[in-house]
Amino acid sequence: MANQDEADQGRDKPLLRALRGEILERPPFWLMRQAGRYLPEYLEVRRQAGDFLTLCYSPDLAVEVTLQPLRRFAMDAAILFADILVVPDALGQPLNYREGEGPVLEPVRSVAELSRLDMAGLHDRLAPVYETIRRLRQELPPSTALIGFAGAPWTVATYMVEGGGSRDFATIKAWAYGDPDGFGELMALLVDATTEYLEAQAEAGAEVVQLFDTWAGALPESAFGRWCVEPVAEIVRRFRKSHPEVPVIAFPRGAGVLYAGYAQATGVAGLGLDATVPLGWAAETLQTGATLQGNLDPLMLVTGGEPMRHEIGRILETLGNGPFIFNLGHGIIPATPPDHVAELAEFVRSWRA
Ligand code: 1CP
Secondary structure, three states: HHHHHHHHHHHHOOHHHHHHOOOOOOEEOOOOOOOOOOOOHHHHHHHOOOOOHHHHOHHHHHHHHHHHHHHHHHHEEOOOOOOHHHHHHHHHOEEEEEEOOEEOOOOOOOOOHHOOOOOOHHHHHHHHHHHHHHHHHHHOOOOOEEEEEEEOOHHHHHHHOOOOOOOOOOOHHHHHHHHHHHHHHHHHHHHHHHHHHHHHHHHHHOEEEEEEOOHHHHHHHHHHHHHHHHHHHHHHHHHHHOOOOEEEEEEOOOOOOHHOOOHHHHOOEEEEEOOOOOHHHHHHOOOOOOOOEEOOHHHHHHHHHHHHHHHHHHHHHHHHHOOOEEEEEEOOOOOOOHHHHHHHHHHHOOOOO
């Protein structure tokens, strides 16, 4: 009976209800990059850890930084503290984070270079991440959902091929356009690794998983179908078979009008909207097929005050009458005053109250 009660209580978490398509009186909220450099207590733990990857692979520290924003702002969900680039790292492409420079990887740029990568060590390397999830499930308040995540194959591949962040994606596009079969081998490896990684997260206790496709907007229509939609659809198809109870959210940032049809084509339960997606269009065109999530401009959170409250109000009024999760349109930026996050939390929580 206790187990049954626990299960029922789990199902009642506001985030999970919203992802089942329920319209809640007050939409649940969480914020992409809610843990991180805008919080002084994060910077302190980050300093202790020394290296960013050490922080990701130390369950004690990763649990602590995951919980930090919840203590201040009581979001409806925690998001596992890790990074999308732990997957290439675990496939054998070592990763460095240089201060102020972001991630740096030894690039993989041909089928021959793919032989440096394999899945044999994947779960050993990622075991600390699964341990972080198990511990978080013990520690979270009963109504708070735990979100696991991975990068979508296209976005992860941009870092693997470019060797870090990129402005024009010239190298990866040269490969994908010029040798789609060869590039497809890298993408197939990422579909396999990402599916297994998400499955292991669900087994460890993740109740929702999100796929971040941060650079989806870099691709024209034809390539968008092949390299953004199809890999995510394949991951969702496999993942739903093994974990039908765990909803998937995808965030194809910058997809523009290609947001239309994306949820149907991929089978995701939740669709993350970037800050440029028009709200009325989203309510009419997208909300019939998926629970929407988003989409306050992170710079509005830096501004705060009346302009921010006005914009949050507009988002809630337009999207809050359908299945909806309030969030930002991209991650919190380091310059964000924590007081403004507190204002946002207060405003969303008291909406329609
Ligand atoms: O020095 C530091 O402390 C590192 C800063 C940092 C943090 C806090 C990085 C490096 N990653 C993270 C954590 C992180 N990254 C999380 C978990 C925390 C949370 O959401 O609360 C998540 C979900 C991510 C996801 C991530 N990493 C994405 C997708 C989402 C997005 O913001 O677009 C991407 C593209 C990355 C790559 C990455 N990792 C870190 C940086 C600086 C970058 C971006 C590099 C670039 O702009 O190209």
